[in-house]
Amino acid sequence: xxxxxxxxxxxxxxxxxxxxxxxxxxxxxxxxxxxxxxxxxxxxxxxxxxxxxxxxxxxxxxxxxxxxxxxxxxxxxxxxxxxxxxxxxxxxxxxxxxxxxxxxxxxxxxxxxxxxxxxxxxxxxxxxxxxxxxxxxxxxxxxxxxxxxxxxxxxxxxxxxxxxxxxxxxxxxxxxxxxxxxxxxxxxxxxxxxxxxxxxxxxxxxxxxxxxxxxxxxxxxxxxxxxxxxxxxxxxxxxxxxxxxxxxxxxxxxxxxxxxxxxxxxxxxxxxxxxxxxxxxxxxxxxxxxxxxxxxxxx
Amino acid sequence: xxxxxxxxxxxxxxxxxxxxxxxxxxxxxxxxxxxxxxxxxxxxxxxxxxxxxxxxxxxxxxxxxxxxxxxxxxxxxxxxxxxxxxxxxxxxx
Numbered sequence: 001x002x003x004x005x006x007x008x009x010x011x012x013x014x015x016x017x018x019x020x021x022x023x024x025x026x027x028x029x030x031x032x033x034x035x036x037x038x039x040x041x042x043x044x045x046x047x048x049x050x051x052x053x054x055x056x057x058x059x060x061x062x063x064x065x066x067x068x069x070x071x072x073x074x075x076x077x078x079x080x081x082x083x084x085x086x087x088x089x090x091x092x093x094x095x096x097x098x099x100x101x102x103x104x105x106x107x108x109x110x111x112x113x114x115x116x117x118x119x120x121x122x123x124x125x126x127x128x129x130x131x132x133x134x135x136x137x138x139x140x141x142x143x144x145x146x147x148x149x150x151x152x153x154x155x156x157x158x159x160x161x162x163x164x165x166x167x168x169x170x171x172x173x174x175x176x177x178x179x180x181x182x183x184x185x186x187x188x189x190x191x192x193x194x195x196x197x198x199x200x201x202x203x204x205x206x207x208x209x210x211x212x213x214x215x216x217x218x219x220x221x222x223x224x225x226x227x228x229x230x231x232x233x234x235x236x237x238x239x240x241x242x243x244x245x246x247x248x249x250x251x252x253x254x255x256x257x258x259x260x261x262x263x264x265x266x267x268x269x270x271x272x273x274x275x276x277x278x279x280x281x282x283x284x285x286x287x288x289x290x291x292x293x294x295x296x297x298x299x
Numbered sequence: 300x301x302x303x304x305x306x307x308x309x310x311x312x313x314x315x316x317x318x319x320x321x322x323x324x325x326x327x328x329x330x331x332x333x334x335x336x337x338x339x340x341x342x343x344x345x346x347x348x349x350x351x352x353x354x355x356x357x358x359x360x361x362x363x364x365x366x367x368x369x370x371x372x373x374x375x376x377x378x379x380x381x382x383x384x385x386x387x388x389x390x391x392x
Contacts, residue, residue: 030357035349036367131344172382208390
């Protein structure tokens with residue numbers, strides 16, 4: 001746990017007035033507030049920092065304590081204990097900014113918790129929410145995990161939730177699980193849970209929405225004379241593919257329905273496109289060279 | 300459609316009814332009329348909470364809320380487009 005310079009975070013000098021702090025804080029809050037920076041983790045982090053800095057510096061008692069101990073904050077606790085023995089325990093009163101409604105204990109740094117004993121008690125309209133806050137979670141899956149709809153158990157805020165992830169979910173897609181956000185009291189509506197999926201492609205196939213693409217090497221003679229090759233499919237099976245005689249390099253063939261399942265469209269699949277990469281023979285023997293020369297003279 | 304009356308909502312959140320009326324006047328939210336009373340559809344609540352925070356915590360006026368709302372909608376659609384393009388780019392990499 002390291003010392004946090006709240007003055008530096010707000011970009012103010014140590015002798016800034018309460019008015020200055022308020023003004024700077026409001027300006028920064030407007031810039032970094034999560035509501036005006038959707039899906040921006042950097043802004044969210046920054047907002048938490050400025051919120052914490054404001055919590056300390058806008059409260060005269062907290063500021064005094066912070067200024068008094070500064071980098072020596074680790075001794076503050078011992079000193080406070082001694083002070084408490086002498087006088088009645090005082091409760092901090094927090095005023096000013098209401099804060100983001102979803103701010104909780106965990107949004108404050110260890111440094112803050114250690115020095116000031118955790119987040120302030122929020123009051124008034126923010127606590128009496130009719131609808132609970134939404135929760136946001138991230139889930140990492142492999143491409144092979146989204147071939148079929150599968151049941152997964154995830155832990156959100158210490159609670160296990162069983163859910164079925166539909167086949168064909170896209171990388172970066174967000175799904176909403178209604179009512180699995182913050183719970184509120186009777187008469188209210190629970191928040192929702194939003195899960196963002198990161199799909200890691202652990203296969204040799206390239207994904208283009210629901211279609212898959214695969215490049216396979218094709219030997220020169222099969223390309224010229226035609227034949228059959230075996231190619232893998234995403235589900236681990238193998239299929240036999242007829243190669244037409246005189247096939248050209250980069251020829252693309254479509255295997256209908258061998259792509260990925262469409263999201264929430266049961267039975268519907270994309271296609272698999274196979275591109276041939278024709279390998280011409282190397283290290284030719286004298287005999288082979290002779291025969292190719294003869295062949296070339298026939299054209 | 301599940302709703303909550305404007306009156307009940309305002310008591311719950313401790314905000315004046317004029318705030319909700321102004322949001323409605325600026326077409327930032329949609330209210331429905333049931334039994335001669337204005338109601339808020341539940342699907343609007345998250346959105347109203349955001350507007351409340353911006354108005355009361357960040358001192359953004361209604362004109363500002365309107366601009367921010369439009370820009371956030373634009374950001375959201377651009378983010379969706381970026382996601383789709385990123386996935387597409389991965390295909391060519």
